[in-house]
Amino acid sequence: MMKKAAVFYHVWAPENSVSWCLLIDEQIKNLIQAGLRHNARIFCCINSKQGEVIRQYISQYNFIEIIEISEDESQYEAFTLKHLFDFCNKNKEYEYVMYFHTKGIRHFSQTRDLSVIKNVNSWRRFLEYGTITKWRDCVTMLQSHDVAGINFHMHPREHFQGNFWWATSKYVRSLEHPLSKSFADESFCHPEQINRVSCEMWIGSGKPNWFSIYNYPFGIGNGSDNFDLYGNDIFPYFLHNSF
Structure with missing residues (x-):
């Protein structure tokens, strides 16, 4: 019997847009298709000015437990x-x-650059493959690792780039509260991005024993390790890699 697992789904959507419903619905259906609906508790937090209408939409899936809704997006x-x-x-x-x-x-909601939309969607599917589709592999690796997922990077600090991951509860308990301090600083990101990037750096702040199914192919583009990697469409690499 599988040990108990929980999934936490952070939902944000910009104001005055309805495109969010397509992305959210696809992600929820991915959870169902992968079997997580019956193997984990699924929690959701909605952080958006459109919180109430998003709640109504997600509530159509009665296995998802919505635990907080807020219009304050500062966290x-x-x-x-x-x-x-x-x-x-x-x-x-x-x-x-x-x-x-x-x-x-x-x-998807605000960009007019069609290539960016195409590329970002490839990255999202890449991240979902490594955590949702391959969740059983991640859980297996957590028998001997603190964290598991896809696209783990050591620089500028240890983190799963894109911030999709699995972790043992024991490891999470060893970390500082995610709002206790900033886990990012101006040495590697713009001052206006520190609070956002801090969330991505948090999971690696305890120097975990990590496992990554696959990292993005450094040969594409200029191989830079920054927070806006989406100038390239990785789908051909993702599609033809056996993982």
Whole structure:
């Protein structure tokens, strides 16, 4: 029997857009298709000015537990990470947790550059493959690792680039609260991005024993390791790699 697992889904969507419903519906259907609906508790936090209508939409899937809705977007993804952290500390019978979010929704809703939309969607599918589709592999690797997922990077600090991952609850309990301090600084990101990037750096802040199914092919583009990698469409690499 599989040990207990929980999934935390961070939902953000910009104001005055309805494109979010397509992305959210696809991500939820991915959870169902992968079998996570019946193998984990699924929690959702909605952090958006459109919170109420998003709640109505997600509530059509009655297996998803919505635990907080807020229009205050100042905490970025830590809005959901704080619930994941608290859950691990209060429910020690749960061995594993997964985190993912509405990756790329800002681009889909606001960007006019069609190549960016195409490229970002490839990255989202790449991240979902490594955590949702391959969740059983991640859980297996958590028998001997603290964290597991896809696209792990050592620089500028240890993190899963894109911020989709699995972790043991024990490891999460060893971390500082995600809102206790900033886990990013101006040495590697713009001051206006620190709070957002901090959320991505949090999971690696405890120097975990990590496992990554696959990292993006450094041969494409200029091989830079920054936070806006989406100038390239990785789908051909993703599609033809056996993982």
